[in-house]
Amino acid sequence: MKIAMANDHAGTRLKNELKAYLEAQGHEVVDFGTDNEESCDLSDFVYPASLAVAKGECDRGIFVDGVGYGSALIANKINGIYAAVCQDPFCAKLARQHTDSNVLCLGAKIIGDMMASEIVKTWMTTDPLMEEKYRRRVDKVKAINDKHCVPVK
Template identity: 85%
Template sequence: MKIAMANDHAGTRMKNEVKKLLEDMGHEVLDFGTFDEESCDLSDFVYPAALAVAKGGCERGIFVDGVGYGSALIANKINGVYAAVCQDPFCAKLAREHTDSNVLCIGAKIIGDMMASEIVKTWMTTDALTEEKYTRRVQKVKDINDKHCVKIK
């Protein structure tokens, strides 16, 4: 699977750890940066990475910043991106099963490397539930998205 990754200065170290994990799992990673720990603007990196997911160039995205919420706020502005902030494997499992999220946001100031690894492994290996009630709920969210967000070209 091709994964878009992005981060800010607070997430550089953890992003590199997660990137290695993903590559070890056999995934291709498209890294949108940043590549150092110099102060930067998160949107400069998350926005193009989220576009890559929305346009289908990447199947999923994993974004790392200080707490995860900044990445999710930016990513969820893009039509077709469904970003979830997860701080433990249980949340990661539900984010995939119940919402079919295609972007995972994690906070390097909130969780440690081992927890990040478990979250990523869980999120990457969990499928969306296909029971009617879950597909109906996911479709309602997609309908809201399509009604209010500009289509990506």
């Protein structure tokens, strides 16, 4: 699977660790940066990474900042992005099963390396539930997205 990764200065170290893990699992990682811990603007990295997922250039995205919410706020402005902030594997499992999220946002200041690895592992290996009630709910969210968000070109 091709994974877009992005981060700000607070997420550089954790992003690099997760990137190595994903590559060891056989995934291709497209790193949108940043590559250092100098103060920077998160949107400069999350926005192009989100576009890559929305355009189908990458299958999913994993974004790391201080708490995760900044990445999610930016990513969810893009048509076709369904970003979830997860702080434990249980939330990661539900984010895939119940919402079919295609972007995972993590907070490097909130969770440790081992927890982040477990969250990524769970999120990457969990499929969405295909039962009618879950598909109906996901389809309603996608309809809202399509009604109010401009298609990405």
